[in-house]
Structures are given as structure tokens and as C-alpha cells.
Amino acid sequence: MYEIEGKCSRTAFDYTVLGTWENVRSIGCDDYLGSDKVVDKCGVCGGDNTGCQVVSGVFKHALTSLGYHRVVEIPQGATKINITEMYKSNNYLALRSRSGRSIINGNWAIDRPGKYEGGGTMFTYKRPNEISSTAGESFLAEGPTNEILDVYMIHQQPNPGVHYEYVIMGNNAISPQVPPHRRPGEPVNGQLVPEGRSQQEGKEKEGDQEKADTRGGTPEMFTLESAQTFPVRQPDRFSLHRPDSVVPPAPQPPRQSRDHNWKQLGTTECSTTCGKGSQYPIFRCVHRNTHEEVPESYCDLAMKPTPEEEPCNIFPCPAFWDIGEWSECSKTCGLGMQHRQVLCRQVYANRSLTVQPYRCQHLEKPETTSTCQLKICSEWQIRTDWTSCSVPCGVGQRTRDVKCVSNIGDVVDDEECNMKLRPNDIENCDMGPCAKSWFLTEWSERCSAECGAGVRTRSVVCMTNHVSSLPLEGCGSNRPAEATPCDNGPCTGKVEWFAGSWSQCSIECGSGTQQREVICVRKNTDAFEVLDPYECSFLEKPPSQQPCHLKPCGAKWFHTEWSMCSKSCQGGFRVREVRCLADDMTLSNLCDPQLKPEEKESCNPQDCVPEVDENCKDRYYNCNVVVQARLCVYNYYKTACCASCTRVANRHSGFPGSR
Numbered sequence: 235m236y237e238i239e240g241k242c243s244r245t246a247f248d249y250t251v252l253g254t255w256e257n258v259r260s261i262g263c264d265d266y267l268g269s270d271k272v273v274d275k276c277g278v279c280g281g282d283n284t285g286c287q288v289v290s291g292v293f294k295h296a297l298t299s300l301g302y303h304r305v306v307e308i309p310q311g312a313t314k315i316n317i318t319e320m321y322k323s324n325n326y327l328a329l330r331s332r333s334g335r336s337i338i339n340g341n342w343a344i345d346r347p348g349k350y351e352g353g354g355t356m357f358t359y360k361r362p363n364e365i366s367s368t369a370g371e372s373f374l375a376e377g378p379t380n381e382i383l384d385v386y387m388i389h390q391q392p393n394p395g396v397h398y399e400y401v402i403m404g405n406n407a408i409s410p411q412v413p414p415h416r417r418p419g420e421p422v423n424g425q426l427v428p429e430g431r432s433q434q435e436g437k438e439k440e441g442d443q444e445k446a447d448t449r450g451g452t453p454e455m456f457t458l459e460s461a462q463t464f465p466v467r468q469p470d471r472f473s474l475h476r477p478d479s480v481v482p483p484a485p486q487p488p489r490q491s492r493d494h495n496w497k498q499l500g501t502t503e504c505s506t507t508c509g510k511g512s513q514y515p516i517f518r519c520v521h522r523n524t525h526e527e528v529p530e531s532y533c534d535l536a537m538k539p540t541p542e543e544e545p546c547n548i549f550p551c552p553a554f555w556d557i558g559e560w561s562e563c564s565k566t567c568g569l570g571m572q573h574r575q576v577l578c579r580q581v582y583a584n585r586s587l588t589v590q591p592y593r594c595q596h597l598e599k600p601e602t603t604s605t606c607q608l609k610i611c612s613e614w615q616i617r618t619d620w621t622s623c624s625v626p627c628g629v630g631q632r633t634r635d636v637k638c639v640s641n642i643g644d645v646v647d648d649e650e651c652n653m654k655l656r657p658n659d660i661e662n663c664d665m666g667p668c669a670k671s672w673f674l675t676e677w678s679e680r681c682s683a684e685c686g687a688g689v690r691t692r693s694v695v696c697m698t699n700h701v702s703s704l705p706l707e708g709c710g711s712n713r714p715a716e717a718t719p720c721d722n723g724p725c726t727g728k729v730e731w732f733a734g735s736w737s738q739c740s741i742e743c744g745s746g747t748q749q750r751e752v753i754c755v756r757k758n759t760d761a762f763e764v765l766d767p768y769e770c771s772f773l774e775k776p777p778s779q780q781p782c783h784l785k786p787c788g789a790k791w792f793h794t795e796w797s798m799c800s801k802s803c804q805g806g807f808r809v810r811e812v813r814c815l816a817d818d819m820t821l822s823n824l825c826d827p828q829l830k831p832e833e834k835e836s837c838n839p840q841d842c843v844p845e846v847d848e849n850c851k852d853r854y855y856n857c858n859v860v861v862q863a864r865l866c867v868y869n870y871y872k873t874a875c876c877a878s879c880t881r882v883a884n885r886h887s888g889f890p891g892s893r
Contacts (some may be wrong), residue, residue: 290400335352560574
């Protein structure tokens with residue numbers, strides 16, 4: 235007898251003879267020892283891939299509307315099905331039968347990754363959740379399908395592309411080969427099998443044939459899946475050719491007698507505690523009369539019954555709620571909604587089945603919707619009050635500063651806020667009909683008298699604002715003064731330089747020079763006494779010559795009185811109108827821009843002093859964040875950050891006298 239030792243793998247069996255690795259042989263898909271035949275992609279043993287057709291492609295259509303979009307149709311009889319997203323996205327794959335039954339991700343509900351039965355095959359749904367992973371979703375199934383299936387994409391963002399591939403049998407396809415049945419004692423691929431084993435196998439085949447007859451005389455087809463998963467065979471089923479140099483040991487017959495027989499002594503433990511498991515009878519060799527268990531060698535091993543599977547614990551397992559993953563939040567900022575699928579399931583016969591919800595009524599159903607907030611949205615903030623109107627009368631414009639501010643108080647681009655809700659930052663303003671106003675020049679710098687009483691003067695003109703540039707009459711009886719008194723001190727005994735009038739310019743236009751006489755004098759009560767220039771040497775002598783510039787016409791800056799200050803405290807501003815007028819009191823552009831009086835200036839910079847409440851203080855150092863987040867509307871923050879919240883409230887409403 236040969237000592238045979240075997241090692242089984244998924245695709246081949248290796249055997250060693252007498253504990254050595256000298257004759258290593260393998261079994262091909264045709265059950266021949268030493269055969270190198272394998273199943274091709276069409277499921278044909280030893281095929282050359284010509285018996286089927288591989289259908290593949292990539293769905294790259296640009297989708298515009300949200301919802302379900304069909305990707306590809308999987309025909310009946312398809313095998314080796316692979317539907318995979320090109321890379322990760324917020325889209326989902328869905329699968330539905332042509333009859334309308336949803337298999338995966340139907341009815342706007344997202345299923346958990348796992349195995350789902352549909353179309354006569356089992357689909358494996360994968361959705362990588364690792365943050366670092368870029369792999370997309372996928373459906374995988376061995377097939378074959380027994381009906382037409384449709385693959386859909388739940389479109390939520392740009393389509394990354396979906397690769398699909400499946401195999402269908404062609405017109406010239408070779409039927410998968412099934413190892414033929416043989417009679418007891420018949421050679422297997424030219425190799426003999428021991429007689430006892432042949433008899434037992436014959437009985438097994440007859441039993442298989444009887445089972446086939448009960449199904450209508452049609453044995454099961456050898457599918458692609460079964461072609462790749464070989465049943466485990468015991469090493470002694472095949473006899474190896476005995477090498478000439480090896481002498482087998484003499485067979486030792488077992489001790490067998492009719493006083494012992496095989497008897498069932500219980501069953502194995504059930505494979506499951508509920509939902510239909512399986513168990514097998516346990517056969518032991520016992521004495522025929524005493525029923526005492528003895529070693530198996532006392533019974534005929536060839537007569538030992540084959541344990542057949544028996545169902546057990548066929549009552550269904552308790553139903554349970556199967557909770558899917560939460561969907562993406564419906565909004566990228568602010569309060570949104572997210573959904574998840576909650577199904578009532580029961581396990582039966584190693585399969586998880588969806589059942590009616592009432593079967594889970596003994597359990598509290600988990601929520602299917604929930605609020606979510608990824609971050610607080612950016613918002614519009616009005617940073618300044620309206621400016622004064624751009625004109626003192628008539629219709630003008632006023633502006634204010636409007637910024638988009640993030641949830642942490644930073645100024646961000648306007649695009650991050652809702653442009654439809656943006657407050658206006660410019661608007662028209664009507665200051666009423668334009669009225670006549672007095673326009674004034676600045677007072678002259680020099681007093682009319684070198685000593686004693688004198689006057690300083692200015693020009694005054696009545697004009698209508700923004701209507702006419704011509705001088706008018708009728709601005710009222712309160713005409714501003716054109717002269718104001720001045721005094722440079724007493725004149726008696728005073729020594730000073732006396733300058734005469736300037737001569738005419740040396741040229742008629744352009745730049746020239748002017749001359750004048752400068753003498754040292756002492757002014758007495760009624761007359762002037764001319765002195766030696768030495769007497770006035772301690773005084774700065776006025777120039778006796780200066781350049782002169784002749785212009786086509788003279789022009790001066792005129793301005794109105796200052797307006798009222800826009801605020802009584804905390805810094806406001808006041809305005810006036812400034813115009814350049816020629817000698818004939820018409821508008822001119824010949825005034826020196828560098829000498830133009832200011833049209834606007836700040837005023838009342840002192841702080842406003844509201845009532846101080848000693849009990850209203852900030853308890854925390856970061857109350858400015860509470861103000862930026864607009865949390866002062868809540869009583870807790872209004873109390874904890876009393877001073878900051880009150881200051882903001884006063885700024886928006888304005889305390890009395892602040893305008």
C-alpha cells in the first residue's frame with residue numbers, strides 16, 4: 235500500500251510519495267493529474283477566451299441635474315461584473331432590476347457597503363471610507379445574471395468617470411466542461427482506483443443521479459464560479475503509478491466482524507443559534523449487542539454512512555435595525571440636514587433579508603434625519619454709518635462701508651457671503667432745493683496800518699449753490715462782514731522801516747521784477763521823521779525788489795461757512811463748498827490748487843459719555859468674539875459680556891446726543 239500525503243490549494247493538489255517530493259503532480263480543471271488546463275475568462279476549461287465577449291467602457295458624460303442617471307445596462311447572462319468609479323467623489327452608484335426593484339442605493343437611500351443579492355447573483359458593494367484613499371465606489375459580482383440590470387449614478391458633483399466591464403457568452407461559445415461520471419472500477423484518466431473506493435464513489439454518483447432526477451432529470455450546470463472553486467478531494471481517491479524501485483508494504487487487513495456495526499450517536503452542534511443552521515449526524519462503531527463504542531477498525535469503513543446535512547434552529551433570528559451611513563450635509567455652512575437609511579432586517583439561512591418594519595417594533599427605531607452644521611456661514615456687516623450727502627443741496631449720493639466677515643471675524647471676499655443679501659453701500663440723498671449762500675474769501679494776512687488801528691478785509695459774494703455761477707442779490711440782510719479791525723500797537727516814537735509802493739512789473743506778461751523804496755523812519759504824533767538806515771538795523775529790512783508774475787486774469791478761492799458737525803462726540807466732520815472765482819466773479823480754473831481751502835474737516839473728537847453702570851461689566855476676556863458672532867441676543871451672553879453687548883447696542887441705536 236502506498237503512503238500518500240497531500241496538500242490542497244484552491245487551484246491544484248500536490249502529492250508526495252513515501253514522504254518525498256519526487257513526483258509532484260497537479261490536477262487541472264479537467265481532473266487529470268499533471269494537467270495544466272485552467273478555466274479561461276469565459277468559464278471554459280482549457281478554453282482560449284474565444285467563447286465569450288468582454289464588454290467594457292467608461293461612462294464620462296457631463297451631468298447637469300442632480301439625481302439618478304443611468305450609466306450602463308447589464309444584460310442577462312453576464313458574468314465577471316465590475317462597475318467602479320474612476321476616483322472618489324460625493325456621487326453614489328445604484329443598481330436596479332429592469333422590473334423596477336431597487337437592489338442597492340434605491341429610493342434616495344444610501345445602503346451600507348456589503349453583499350446584496352439581485353439578478354440571480356451576489357453583488358459586493360464597496361465604498362472606501364479612508365480619508366487618504368482616492369478609490370471610488372464599486373459593484374463586483376461573479377454572475378451569471380438571470381435578468382437585465384441597470385446601473386445608475388446618483389449625481390451630486392462632477393462625474394469622475396465610471397468604468398464598467400462584464401463578460402457575456404458569444405454565439406461560438408463552448409459549453410463549460412463538467413468532469414464525466416464513471417462506473418466503479420473504471421480508470422480515471424488512465425489511472426486505476428481501489429475497488430472499495432470505486433464502489434463507494436459509485437454509490438455517491440448514483441445518489442447524485444437520483445437527486446438530479448428529482449429535479450427533473452437535469453443536472454446542475456458547471457458555472458464559471460464552480461469552475462474556479464474545486465471540491466476538496468481526499469488524497470487516496472487517486473492511485474499514483476508505483477515506481478519500480480519502491481516495494482509497497484504488505485497490506486494489514488482491519489479487524490472486522492459481524493458483531494459490530496455503525497450506529498448514530500447524536501449530532502454535531504448547530505452552526506447557528508437561529509435563522510436556520512445546519513448539523514450532521516455522528517456515526518460510531520459499536521458492539522451489535524451491548525452497543526458499546528469500539529474503535530472504528532472493528533467496523534467496515536466502506537459501510538460507514540455518509541453524514542448528510544440536517545437543518546436546525548430554523549426559527550428566524552430576532553429582527554434588528556440596520557443603520558446606514560449619514561449622507562453629506564445639505565449645506566456647506568449654516569444649519570442643514572443629513573439623511574441615512576434605516577432598514578428592518580432579519581438573518582435567515584446565512585442571509586440578511588429586509589423585512590417589514592413592524593417586525594422591529596420591539597426596538598426603538600433610530601432617527602433617519604438629523605440637523606448638521608459644518609461651520610457658521612460668513613455674513614455681511616455694516617462697518618460705518620452713512621457719510622454726509624455729497625452735495626449741500628439738491629440730489630447727491632452718500633456711502634457706507636459694507637464687508638463680508640467670516641465666522642471668526644476676518645474680512646473675506648464678498649463671494650463667501652450671499653450676494654443677494656448684501657446691504658446697499660451707496661444710495662441717493664436729497665438735501666432739498668438749492669438756496670442762495672454767502673461765499674467768502676479768507677481774511678487778508680496784513681493789517682491795513684503798520685501801527686495803530688487798522689483793518690483786515692475779505693471778499694463776500696452771494697451765489698446760488700449748484701444752479702448758477704453768477705453773483706446774485708438777495709441772500710438776506712445778514713451779509714457777513716467784509717472788514718475786521720486790527721491794531722499793531724501805538725505809533726509814537728516807534729522806529730521802523732517804511733516801504734513804498736511797488737513799481738509796475740518790469741515786463742507786461744510773464745515773470746519780471748518790481749522795485750520800491752524802503753527807508754528808516756520814526757513816527758511822531760503828527761509826522762514821520764526820516765532816520766539814518768543805521769537806526770533801523772536791528773529790524774529786518776523789507777525787500778526793495780521782488781519778482782512779479784503777470785497773469786491774463788486774477789482768480790481767488792471762495793468758500794461758504796462751515797456746516798454743523800455731523801456728530802457731537804466720538805469724531806464727526808463738517809463740510810463747506812469751495813469755488814475758484816475770477817475777477818468778474820465767474821467760475822475759473824486758474825486758482826492755485828495748492829492754496830485751495832479744505833472742503834471737509836473733522837470735528838468733536840471727544841468721546842461720548844454714556845451712563846456708566848457699575849454692574850455691567852465683561853466677565854470674560856474674549857467678549858469681542860461674542861459680539862462678532864452676534865450672540866448678544868441670548869440672555870446668557872448679554873449678561874456675561876454686558877459691557878461689550880451694551881456698547882454694540884448703543885452704536886446701532888445711538889444714545890441721545892451722539893448725532
